[in-house]
Amino acid sequence: MLIAASLSALVLLSLLAVVAGGREITHRLVHAGCAAASLGLLIGGLTHLGTGPGGSPSIVLPLGLPWMAAHFRLDNLSALFMVVVDLAAVAASVYGIGYCRHLPEVRRVTPFFPLFLFGMNAVLLADDAFMFLVAWEFMSLASWLMVLADHKSAENRHAGMVYLVMAAFGTFCLLTSFGLMAGAGGAYTFTAMRQAELAAVPAFLVVLTAVLGAGSKAGLVPLHVWLPLAHPAAPSHVSALMSGVMTKVALYGLIRILFDLHGEVPWEWGAALMVIGGVSAVLGVLYALFQDDLKRLLAYSTVENVGVAVIGLGLGIAFKDAGEPALAALALVGGLYHIVNHSIFKTLLFFAAGAVISATGERRLSGLGGLLNRMPWTGTAALVGAGAISALPPLNGFVSEWLILQALFKGPGLPHWAMKFGVPVVGAMLALAGALAATCFVRAYGIVFLGRPRSLAAARADLHPTPASMRWTMAVLALLCILLGAIPVTVTDALSAVVQPMTGLHFAVSADLGWPWLSPVSSTRGSYSGTMLVMVGAVLFAVAVVLAHGLGTRGVRRADAWDCGHREDIPETQYTGQSFSQPLRRVFGTSIFLARETVEMPEPGERSPARLSVRMIDPVWVWLYDPISRAINFIADRVNRMQFLTVRGYLLMMFSTLVFMLLVVAWRQQP
Amino acid sequence: MTEFLIQLAQIFLVVALAPLVTGWVRLVKARLQGRVGASALQPYRDLYRLLQQEAVVAHSASWLFRVAPYVTFSAVWLAAVLIPTFTTDLILAPAADLIALVALLGVARFWTALAGLDVGTAFGGLGASREMMIASLAEPAMLMVTFSLSLVSGSTAPSQIIAFVLSGSVGIEVSMGLALAALVIVAVAENGRIPIDNPSTHLELTMVHEAMVLEYSGRHLALMEAAGMVRLTLFLALIGGLFAPWGIAQAGAGWGEWRWGWEHSLPKALPWPRPWRCSRPGSPRCGCSAMPISWAARCCWGCWRRSSSTCRRRCDGSRADLL
Numbered sequence: 001m002l003i004a005a006s007l008s009a010l011v012l013l014s015l016l017a018v019v020a021g022g023r024e025i026t027h028r029l030v031h032a033g034c035a036a037a038s039l040g041l042l043i044g045g046l047t048h049l050g051t052g053p054g055g056s057p058s059i060v061l062p063l064g065l066p067w068m069a070a071h072f073r074l075d076n077l078s079a080l081f082m083v084v085v086d087l088a089a090v091a092a093s094v095y096g097i098g099y100c101r102h103l104p105e106v107r108r109v110t111p112f113f114p115l116f117l118f119g120m121n122a123v124l125l126a127d128d129a130f131m132f133l134v135a136w137e138f139m140s141l142a143s144w145l146m147v148l149a150d151h152k153s154a155e156n157r158h159a160g161m162v163y164l165v166m167a168a169f170g171t172f173c174l175l176t177s178f179g180l181m182a183g184a185g186g187a188y189t190f191t192a193m194r195q196a197e198l199a200a201v202p203a204f205l206v207v208l209t210a211v212l213g214a215g216s217k218a219g220l221v222p223l224h225v226w227l228p229l230a231h232p233a234a235p236s237h238v239s240a241l242m243s244g245v246m247t248k249v250a251l252y253g254l255i256r257i258l259f260d261l262h263g264e265v266p267w268e269w270g271a272a273l274m275v276i277g278g279v280s281a282v283l284g285v286l287y288a289l290f291q292d293d294l295k296r297l298l299a300y301s302t303v304e305n306v307g308v309a310v311i312g313l314g315l316g317i318a319f320k321d322a323g324e325p326a327l328a329a330l331a332l333v334g335g336l337y338h339i340v341n342h343s344i345f346k347t348l349l350f351f352a353a354g355a356v357i358s359a360t361g362e363r364r365l366s367g368l369g370g371l372l373n374r375m376p377w378t379g380t381a382a383l384v385g386a387g388a389i390s391a392l393p394p395l396n397g398f399v400s401e402w403l404i405l406q407a408l409f410k411g412p413g414l415p416h417w418a419m420k421f422g423v424p425v426v427g428a429m430l431a432l433a434g435a436l437a438a439t440c441f442v443r444a445y446g447i448v449f450l451g452r453p454r455s456l457a458a459a460r461a462d463l464h465p466t467p468a469s470m471r472w473t474m475a476v477l478a479l480l481c482i483l484l485g486a487i488p489v490t491v492t493d494a495l496s497a498v499v500q501p502m503t504g505l506h507f508a509v510s511a512d513l514g515w516p517w518l519s520p521v522s523s524t525r526g527s528y529s530g531t532m533l534v535m536v537g538a539v540l541f542a543v544a545v546v547l548a549h550g551l552g553t554r555g556v557r558r559a560d561a562w563d564c565g566h567r568e569d570i571p572e573t574q575y576t577g578q579s580f581s582q583p584l585r586r587v588f589g590t591s592i593f594l595a596r597e598t599v600e601m602p603e604p605g606e607r608s609p610a611r612l613s614v615r616m617i618d619p620v621w622v623w624l625y626d627p628i629s630r631a632i633n634f635i636a637d638r639v640n641r642m643q644f645l646t647v648r649g650y651l652l653m654m655f656s657t658l659v660f661m662l663l664v665v666a667w668r669q670q671p
Numbered sequence: 672m673t674e675f676l677i678q679l680a681q682i683f684l685v686v687a688l689a690p691l692v693t694g695w696v697r698l699v700k701a702r703l704q705g706r707v708g709a710s711a712l713q714p715y716r717d718l719y720r721l722l723q724q725e726a727v728v729a730h731s732a733s734w735l736f737r738v739a740p741y742v743t744f745s746a747v748w749l750a751a752v753l754i755p756t757f758t759t760d761l762i763l764a765p766a767a768d769l770i771a772l773v774a775l776l777g778v779a780r781f782w783t784a785l786a787g788l789d790v791g792t793a794f795g796g797l798g799a800s801r802e803m804m805i806a807s808l809a810e811p812a813m814l815m816v817t818f819s820l821s822l823v824s825g826s827t828a829p830s831q832i833i834a835f836v837l838s839g840s841v842g843i844e845v846s847m848g849l850a851l852a853a854l855v856i857v858a859v860a861e862n863g864r865i866p867i868d869n870p871s872t873h874l875e876l877t878m879v880h881e882a883m884v885l886e887y888s889g890r891h892l893a894l895m896e897a898a899g900m901v902r903l904t905l906f907l908a909l910i911g912g913l914f915a916p917w918g919i920a921q922a923g924a925g926w927g928e929w930r931w932g933w934e935h936s937l938p939k940a941l942p943w944p945r946p947w948r949c950s951r952p953g954s955p956r957c958g959c960s961a962m963p964i965s966w967a968a969r970c971c972w973g974c975w976r977r978s979s980s981t982c983r984r985r986c987d988g989s990r991a992d993l994l
Binding site for chain 2: 405422424431445529536549563581582
């Protein structure tokens with residue numbers, strides 16, 4: 001009831017924005033209304049999660065085509081994702097109240113924002129393929145329109161184009177997937193799909209198209225190309241939702257098909273997903289490491305985190321197929337935990353990026369710096385987010401990576417030799433991605449918030465104070481990062497209730513040692529307790545402070561930086577983002593991105609500066625998408641000639657088509 | 672109650688003894704280089720001196736710069752509290768396994784690197800960039816060590832791995848040997864030792880870890896230095912504990928076993944220059960008696976250099992012949 005009311009409210013808000021658009025009060029009102037409606041959906045999801053396993057009965061509404069009805073249903077899986085989506089949605093709406101004041105193109109954002117939220121929630125609630133795809137398109141198109149909000153820049157138009165193509169491709173794949181599951185009879189409800197038995201080839205194609213369709217929306221390599229273009233182009237609160245939440249809705253679609261509708265997925269698909277996830281994780285973070293645009297960096301880091309979550313899902317499939325439901329549950333809990341975590345800290349980081357951009361008007365790392373002194377709230381919240389995304393204990397990002405690693409360490413026990421040898425490789429990729437993510441966010445945070453300002457706009461950031469609504473949402477999300485890391489067992493218990501129908505086993509991650517100790521598998525296998533780490537760490541921190549002040553001096557003296565006597569007041573002498581990632585560019589970039597450095601030294605006596613330039617290529621564009629787009633252009637060129645045929649030619653074509661069709665019919669009629 | 676006291680003892684002993692361990696390592700290094708070296712107690716004096724000095728903070732520094740030493744120190748301390756040194760029977764041991772231990776050291780590194788970037792000097796960024804590059808290769812290596820140990824012993828918790836090694840059911844394991852080799856390399860990298868980094872270098876351009884803490888002074892620097900000492904102790908205890916745990920006290924042990932464990936916990940991982948230790952420390956003869964060893968080391972190095980360069984020359988010669 002609450003959910004239905006909230007969903008209708010979202011649609012009405014969108015209409016209100018269209019009718020009464022233009023005035024600032026409308027924008028704030030619509031965002032406030034979105035916050036209230038999302039809060040309703042959030043409460044609906046949470047109460048359903050609290051009631052235990054088992055879904056609500058399917059609700060049939062006479063929507064859509066006349067002979068089709070729309071089915072809606074809420075079960076634990078959709079309730080969990082509803083909590084993920086709407087938590088971020090509440091935050092983004094409240095953030096938007098303050099943020100939309102600084103947006104020049106706000107009129108082109110407000111009407112679509114409620115529709116976007118509506119689309120995401122409707123995907124989660126849909127209980128038939130028709131409704132699912134319609135809602136999916138709502139989500140895609142509403143976000144596409146917001147990507148194009150600032151359509152005057154050619155870069156954004158290009159982003160919108162790539163996004164539209166990739167979204168169409170994704171929906172096409174999902175349509176094929178559902179079509180194959182529905183079969184010739186057109187049993188389009190999820191209930192009918194669950195009972196359908198699939199032959200080998202369609203079963204294979206269903207999984208393939210589901211992985212392609214959901215993977216293109218989630219941003220798995222090599223289908224990630226639209227993410228770093230489209231996510232930064234939208235206004236920051238929309239970027240936060242697209243990156244933090246819409247990718248999760250795509251993963252929901254993948255989980256729904258692979259674990260619920262399809263049911264029996266063979267372990268090879270688990271292995272394939274793990275490899276895709278591992279490659280996405282490592283490549284995503286490597287891309288992020290070399291970005292200069294703050295929001296693009298965050299979008300690439302989303303590719304990494306989606307990869308991490310997909311490793312968990314793939315491992316879950318492999319364990320489930322090998323008859324190890326407990327380990328499958330562990331891997332899935334890890335994957336879902338990471339999905340929850342990423343939605344929180346990525347939203348937080350995009351909000352921080354939005355606050356930085358609205359205070360300075362600068363998105364490039366090379367134009368920022370020293371913002372922690374000028375924007376203390378944003379800087380502190382972003383520090384928590386950066387720590388969480390770098391998987392540092394006791395924050396939430398670490399818990400999910402720990403759970404996935406624990407499941408991976410049991411991987412060599414799988415019966416297949418490919419998995420015995422492959423799992424350690426994926427484990428190494430995950431570990432590498434985690435370590436590189438820490439480097440990436442030390443770089444991003446250190447260059448943006450620490451050091452001395454690299455531009456006048458950054459130096460004057462304190463002249464544009466961040467509105468209270470933006471500050472508070474960031475503070476709340478930062479607290480959630482800490483909380484979800486400090487009480488991991490409470491979260492895993494809720495997640496194991498979600499995972500239970502997928503693996504058919506009730507699995508408690510903390511069964512052995514009790515409440516604050518995460519002890520999957522058994523108490524001797526390895527355990528972790530964020531709660532204890534927080535408590536003991538706080539005590540040790542206090543002891544360290546008391547010891548240092550008791551034994552030593554108190555207070556500090558402010559002075560100029562020492563800098564080994566080389567002190568200069570030019571901020572250009574600082575390390576930049578480019579120079580920070582230079583050692584890693586030499587290690588990884590030369591082989592993967594073909595990074596080449598050229599140094600132009602002026603002749604002795606000349607007074608021009610020396611230049612160091614770096615050339616890098618994007619392997620996915622150069623080796624995959626450019627050939628495809630060239631092939632399409634080539635075919636289109638050839639097909640174009642058919643516009644200029646003579647009448648005889650057209651008649652001949654029609655006649656030969658007719659003959660061909662008759663032949664097909666004759667062939668089909670053969671007994 | 673006893674368990675609580677043991678844990679408390681561990682908490683304070685790791686910090687109290689870490690400077691001694693560092694001092695000892697420096698002393699041995701000095702002797703191997705043919706120097707007399709400072710007393711093993713010198714790090715205590717250094718730390719005390721630093722604590723008494725004024726803490727100077729740059730104008731451009733933020734609050735992060737002042738908090739980072741405390742966070743770094745307490746994160747490393749927390750990690751050191753959780754690993755078995757003289758007993759495996761620690762009440763806090765289940766709070767973190769090896770994966771969490773790696774991550775706790777990662778917390779310390781994260782904050783130190785950020786502190787290096789905070790003042791906005793060239794050297795700070797240089798150190799942070801290099802440190803994170805090394806760490807992003809060393810950390811996966813450490814996790815892979817954990818992976819192979821967990822494959823052999825079925826656990827990622829250090830106390831369980833030690834119990835497994837002590838149970839005698841482990842034979843000659845190739846993976847344990849490789850894990851030991853990898854862990855030693857990781858320890859060298861994490862502690863900023865030669866050949867990855869040189870803790871006693873004075874040339875800023877060659878610094879890694881030191882470059883990040885160049886701006887620190889007074890008690891802040893003392894904490895950063897102490898964190899490094901505790902980290903060194905932690906790695907020595909970890910390597911000793913995982914790969915040569917004999918003598919460590921297990922659950923239900925008495926006082927005698929704990930003492931035995933203490934007496935053997937660190938020494939077994941420390942370098943012992945006993946064969947060439949001189950009768951009168953500080954006398955010129957001491958240097959002489961250490962000379963043969965250092966000469967031997969130099970000879971080995973020289974021979975290797977000579978042979979490799981000869982080989983190269985020979986290769987070049989043969990190529991010249993071909994041409």
